[in-house]
Amino acid sequence: MSCMGRTVFIGLDGVPHGLLKRLADDGTMPHCRRLFEIGNLHCIASTIPDISSVAWSSIITGKNPAEHGIFGFVDIPINTYRISFPNYLSLKSKPFWEKSEGRSVILNVPSTFPVREMNGVHISGFVSLDLERSVYPPGLLSQVKALDYKVDVDAEKAHVSMDMFLSDLDKTLTARGKVCDHLWQHEKWDTFMIVFTGTDRLMHFLWDAYEDEEHWYYKAFRGHFSKVDAIVGSIIDRLNDNDILVMCSDHGMEHLDKNVYVNAILKEHGFLHYDPALKGGFANIDGRTKAFSLDPARIYLNKRGKFPRGCVAPNDEEKIIEDICELFQRYAVGGKAVCKAIYRKKEIFHGPFIDLAPDIVLIGNEGINLHSGLTAENTSEETIFSGKHTQHDAFLYVRGRDKCPSVKEGFNVSNIIGYIDSLKAERWR
Amino acid sequence: MTKTLDHLSRLENQSIFIIREAYSQFRNIAMLWSIGKDSTTLMWLVRKAFFGKVPFAVLHIDTGYKFKEIYDFRDTYAQQWGINLMVVKNDEAIAQGVCPKTGKFECCNQLKTEALKQTMDKYKFKALYLGIRRDEHGIRAKERVFSTRDEDFEWDYKNQSPELWDQYKTKATHEEHIRVHPLLGWTELDIWQYILRENIPIVSLYFAKQGRRYRSIGCETCCSPVASQADTVEKIVEELQTSTISERSGRAQDKESAYIMQKLRSLGYM
Incomplete structure (x- = not known):
């Protein structure tokens, strides 16, 4: 030895x-x-x-x-x-x-x-x-x-x-x-x-x-x-x-310039529906929701049969993923694209637990810190964090x-x- | 309304099928009864499955810290239903002073898990009925109706047979035991609707007194009530249909979640 x-x-x-x-x-x-x-x-x-x-x-x-x-x-x-x-x-x-x-x-x-x-x-x-x-x-x-x-x-x-x-x-x-x-x-x-x-x-x-x-x-x-x-x-x-x-x-x-809130963007574009006034966070996601995101920027489709109020049918998954990817490709804050890269599940994950993996993962652009809290009131904000x-x-x-x-x-x-x-x-x- | 009844009858039929199937495979089977709403519902189904009898031992893990109402309920119905009740205790750990104050995790581990392990070893039970439900806790999402445990009680979630088309693997090798979960597909709401339909007796802790009730019960030291006005089964059903708060929010183990959340937030996560 x-x-x-x-x-x-x-x-x-x-x-x-x-x-x-x-x-x-x-x-x-x-x-x-x-x-x-x-x-x-x-x-x-x-x-x-x-x-x-x-x-x-x-x-x-x-x-x-x-x-x-x-x-x-x-x-x-x-x-x-x-x-x-x-x-x-x-x-x-x-x-x-x-x-x-x-x-x-x-x-x-x-x-x-x-x-x-x-x-x-x-x-x-x-x-x-x-x-x-x-x-x-x-x-x-x-x-x-x-x-x-x-x-x-x-x-x-x-x-x-x-x-x-x-x-x-x-x-x-x-x-x-x-x-x-x-x-x-x-x-x-x-x-x-x-x-x-x-x-x-x-x-x-x-x-x-x-x-x-x-x-x-x-x-x-x-x-x-x-x-x-x-x-x-x-x-x-x-x-x-x-x-x-x-x-x-x-x-x-x-260096961190700005926090950008993925769920706020999903909500702004009609993919996510919940009432921010209710306590209980993700438990308030309602049945019209097509997708939600978990920290830092892992987007999950609200699939039928996978989540309690899931509404996305298997046939619609591809189209919604397509739409969300397109949204984040062009989404910019202060003239700067928020994403550096966008990955779909199959490009980055392999293994027996792939069903539990997010459908899309976003990587923030330089200086852009992607977040997925539900409490953010705006889509982007300054923050006390600097890295x-x-x-x-x-x-x-x-x-x-x-x-x-x-x-x-x-x-x-x-x-x-x-x-x-x-x-x-x-x-x- | 008809739809609800159909749904409940379907769940009932499936659970009774699972209960009988397990019993036909393992004669040295036992059932875990926490006296909570789920395992009491399971007891009700067992009695239906075997025409009013409970043909195997029923284990109650007694930490010594359960509510008085739980002990009273247990003794009343154990007698009324003619149950062969075995009270399971880890006397050694209790003598050594293990208690909620010495650490909640260790307390649970010694007074519940270890106590059960000792009894399983002593009586060589090959299978155990439990009233767990898939929706009650994240860790149970991957559970099976027939779920094998190795001799160390470890659940190797990768080494579990698929249960497609309701085909269950009901045989165990000699070094493992099988956990049988007849209520796995039920939700908290299903349970309460069934309790309502069948008029199943339930520990009074679940019903609101002075604006508070327990939604999940266990040891007195580690449970806290939730705000609620629901003092009847009907009102509980109604409350659950509108609630967004998690069932186990009154459990101490879940307070740890609040602590983790705070830590993550302070670092800018979440």
């Missing part, structure tokens, strides 16, 4: 390829710079939709969303109009650590709550409801608590005071670093995985501080990345030549003993596990 080496997997949530390269080059992340001088940093695609729950589920299973069954942070189960929140129990493929024989330490992978028995240690990531169900084995809980571990920064603080948010972000990262260190030293493992999620939170609220040197929080923004880099540095210093190091993000990020997800520019870095082949055209986050496995297989030969 030892000649096989160990695998160390570092995730940087939401970090785009371009930003990482720039912060490595400008000295903010010296340890990453050191890494990137050997080995290749690749720009890879996220999942569609480009959202953490979907992307991390694809990363840890190596599967398409229609194979692992996670299509977003929220879902509407068939036969209902009730919002549900898929979690680790809803993941329909096994993560890599349940397929390998070795022992794993898995720290802060999003959408892996509640934890279950596995060979090693598993501390789940966002959204985790409480620490009790986030730590396996349970015997580790008191130790994790003693290190002041918190699953996620309290993002509500950012809506009150950015300083409070940043201080909480820092505390969360420090504690995560301590738990990482503790597990590294005290656990036996063949695979070690840690995901840093504060990066995504920071970029959501303060992307403008990344771009603007005059920004009040310019230093704080880089400070957080430096601190992440220091923990990365402490990890790579402990690697040996036989180990494989993998770093990746789940999606990218860019939004991107689909095309996640990153992947792999360093092994042997030369790592470059990634193929169209490589996306669900291909990472397969890529690592083929590296290991190559080593055996």
Whole structure:
């Protein structure tokens, strides 16, 4: 086993390829710079939709969303109009650590709550409801608590005071670093995985501080990345030549100009009917509704037999999909098209759960953040968030003993596990 | 009105068929009775299927935290209907102090799931009738009428037989047990319309007192009432025909949803 080496997997949530390269080059992340001088940093695609729950589920299973069954942070189960929140129990493929024989330490992978028995240690990531169900084995809980571990920064603080948010972000990262260190030293493992999620939170609220040197929080923004880099540095210093190091993000990020509300547009054009004055959200969708959308921009036809007040007959599906695609192709806000790409179900999804997949997924144009809440009064709005997800520019870095082949055209986050496995297989030969 | 009756009779016929089919396949079968409206309706159908008798054991999982009304109802009707009632408890966990305060999930897991597992093992039941409905919770959307569980109680939703044209796979291999769901196709409204039609006795918690009633019942510590004026079965039927609020909105497990929603909103999702 030892000649096989160990695998160390570092995730940087939401970090785009371009930003990482720039912060490595400008000295903010010296340890990453050191890494990137050997080995290749690749720009890879996220999942569609480009959202953490979907992307991390694809990363840890190596599967398409229609194979692992996670299509977003929220879902509407068939036969209902009730919002549900898929979690680790809803993941329909096994993560890599349940397929390998070795022992794993898995720290802060999003959408892996509640934890279950596995060979090693598993501390789940966002959204985790409480620490009790986030730590396996349970015997580790008191130790994790003693290190002041918190699953996620309290993002509500950012809506009150950015300083409070940043201080909480820092505390969360420090504690995560301590738990990482503790597990590294005290656990036996063949695979070690840690995901840093504060990066995504920071970029959501303060992307403008990344771009603007005059920004009040310019230093704080880089400070957080430096601190992440220091923990990365402490990890790579402990690697040996036989180990494989993998770093990746789940999606990218860019500047956010405007929120655009997909359901408001569907309503404006007669595809969606509901009374916004009624409480109960999607439960108010009425029987004339042809389509509705779930975050970020997953459009579902209100099919007869699939939803309680479904009215779309099989023969009409194609035409409605056609009409909706056409609507969003030409839909513009302030002279700018809102969509960069529009995908139909069959173009992007394959697997046994394809019936649960959205019929259309929209990818927002540069700066346009597509949303599917039902409460928006306008079709577009300014927002306090300054960063939004991107689909095309996640990153992947792999360093092994042997030369790592470059990634193929169209490589996306669900291909990472397969890529690592083929590296290991190559080593055996 | 005729249409409603036809619909209910069709559901009734199908459920009775499933109940008899399961019984003919498994003599070591038991039924889970939570004393709620669904499993009490199931009990009613079982009694119809076997001409007033209940020819197998009926399990009530008792966490010790059920409402007093539930215990009273159970004891009254267990006796009146001549039920072979087995009260299922995880005494070990209770002795160790597992309770709602030590964590609601763990409490449910130990006092309900574990308790049932122990009893299934002890009496070697091969099949179990449950009154679940497909529309009550998202996780049940993929359920089957005959649904296999492995020895760890895990539901491998990919390893389930198709049930096309009402053809059911009713055989189990030795290491699994089968869950039988005769009410799977019923909705909450169907249940109440049937209760109305058949005049089935129901725990009083479902009827409004001082503007509140329970729409879903379980442990007293984890249920809260919904606002309602419906104090008769007729009024409940009427209320359901107009309501947009989810059935389990008073359940603590669903409060977690509100928490998740808040977290997602603070990050700009939703």
